[in-house]
Amino acid sequence: MSVIQSIKGMNDILPDTVAVWQRLEDTLKRVFAAYAYREIRLPIMEKTGLFARSIGEDTDIVGKEMYTFEDRNGESVTLRPEATASCVRAGLEHGLFHNQQQRLWYMGPMFRHERPQRGRYRQFHQAGAEAVGWPGPDIDAELIALSRRLWRELEIPMPRLEINSLGEVESRRRFRASLVEYLEKYRDDLDPDSRRRLDTNPLRILDSKDQRTREILRDAPELSAYLDNESAGHFEGLLGLLEDMGIEYEVSPRLVRGLDYYTRTVFEWVSEGLGAQATVCAGGRYDGLVELLGGKPTPAIGFAMGLERLVEAARMELPPDRPDVFVITVGEAAGRRGMVLSEWLRDAGYRTRLHCGDAGLRNQMRKADRSGARVAAIIGEAESAAHEVTVKSLRANIEQFAVKSDGAVRAIEDLLARTGGETDA
Numbered sequence: 545m546s547v548i549q550s551i552k553g554m555n556d557i558l559p560d561t562v563a564v565w566q567r568l569e570d571t572l573k574r575v576f577a578a579y580a581y582r583e584i585r586l587p588i589m590e591k592t593g594l595f596a597r598s599i600g601e602d603t604d605i606v607g608k609e610m611y612t613f614e615d616r617n618g619e620s621v622t623l624r625p626e627a628t629a630s631c632v633r634a635g636l637e638h639g640l641f642h643n644q645q646q647r648l649w650y651m652g653p654m655f656r657h658e659r660p661q662r663g664r665y666r667q668f669h670q671a672g673a674e675a676v677g678w679p680g681p682d683i684d685a686e687l688i689a690l691s692r693r694l695w696r697e698l699e700i701p702m703p704r705l706e707i708n709s710l711g712e713v714e715s716r717r718r719f720r721a722s723l724v725e726y727l728e729k730y731r732d733d734l735d736p737d738s739r740r741r742l743d744t745n746p747l748r749i750l751d752s753k754d755q756r757t758r759e760i761l762r763d764a765p766e767l768s769a770y771l772d773n774e775s776a777g778h779f780e781g782l783l784g785l786l787e788d789m790g791i792e793y794e795v796s797p798r799l800v801r802g803l804d805y806y807t808r809t810v811f812e813w814v815s816e817g818l819g820a821q822a823t824v825c826a827g828g829r830y831d832g833l834v835e836l837l838g839g840k841p842t843p844a845i846g847f848a849m850g851l852e853r854l855v856e857a858a859r860m861e862l863p864p865d866r867p868d869v870f871v872i873t874v875g876e877a878a879g880r881r882g883m884v885l886s887e888w889l890r891d892a893g894y895r896t897r898l899h900c901g902d903a904g905l906r907n908q909m910r911k912a913d914r915s916g917a918r919v920a921a922i923i924g925e926a927e928s929a930a931h932e933v934t935v936k937s938l939r940a941n942i943e944q945f946a947v948k949s950d951g952a953v954r955a956i957e958d959l960l961a962r963t964g965g966e967t968d969a
Contacts, residue, residue, distance in 0.1 A: 569851075589624065869918075918963060922936060
């Protein structure tokens with residue numbers, strides 16, 4: 545019988561790697577808290593209409609990448625491809641935006657049926673932040689400052705900040721018409737994806753990686769020439785705030801985002817050395833999304849970052865993945881006493897590994913040594929009969945000693961302190 549394997553693009557995260565993820569997640573939580581953002585937890589599955597309405601039916605995500613199916617009630621549902629739409633839906637459903645401003649963050653798995661490649665999988669994980677209710681450029685600057693702080697905390701070489709303004713809907717409409725008029729002259733020279741997008745979502749052509757298409761785009765109209773005065777002032781205000789905080793940036797006139805709900809500010813943090821998928825964090829304003837999903841006109845901005853890419857980029861020093869104490873028992877009575885001692889040690893805050901199952905003393909000592917534990921607590925038949933524990937240092941040249949069972953935890957604590965292995969207990 546063949547072995548069942550995981551679905552393509554949906555990967556296991558094994559114990560050795562989980563330690564990196566946990567440190568990353570702890571750092572994210574700490575930085576979000578420093579800016580007074582509150583966590584929101586969202587369902588993995590939503591009604592398909594939520595994403596079709598918010599992201600845009602002509603986008604690649606909705607048209608080609610979503611995991612969509614009918615549930616047993618015949619309703620079309622979708623595994624979430626992103627979380628901003630879900631966050632806005634939850635805020636509207638529960639009244640979070642009614643005469644209120646909200647700073648929210650989330651973390652969890654997303655799903656897109658893409659071609660798996662380095663740093664991009666079909667089940668992937670994102671963390672993101674959303675600030676709802678602020679119209680000015682100050683909240684844009686705060687979100688960008690928050691993301692910069694993450695790179696510092698994660699000890700990631702500072703990515704490059706690329707930033708642009710898409711303007712209001714009317715600005716983009718006029719720019720889109722001009723771009724289509726220009727590109728129509730080169731339709732046959734465009735790559736296949738760009739030819740398709742020319743009829744559905746022409747702004748996405750600006751993201752093309754095809755060399756010939758990029759050459760054609762060199763002389764294409766630029767969005768900045770169509771920017772409305774209010775959006776231009778907002779953008780200038782944002783750039784000034786970034787300069788005040790010493791945040792370096794690069795204005796990228798070709799930067800657009802793949803989701804229809806973006807307006808005004810858009811930005812990406814780009815890190816070299818991560819292959820073709822070099823963007824580690826991206827976001828922007830979506831001032832029309834709350835209204836699009838049934839609420840009142842509400843300004844908002846957010847970003848999301850792929851955690852798989854951050855795991856690759858982060859250079860975090862992890863604590864040793866080893867127990868403090870390895871409990872060795874020989875015999876049935878000793879096994880019962882070892883179980884109790886192990887619980888006492890865990891109550892005191894020590895990482896404790898109990899050898900379960902039958903094995904000789906020598907075999908268990910080898911396992912204790914390989915585990916990296918600093919101390920072995922040994923209960924053999926003699927110790928069990930005498931209600932004692934033999935305490936042995938595995939990393940220092942200290943003679944082993946016996947102690948009564950009710951004093952074993954304190955004796956182990958003292959030994960760990962003497963050998964530099966004191967924990968936070």
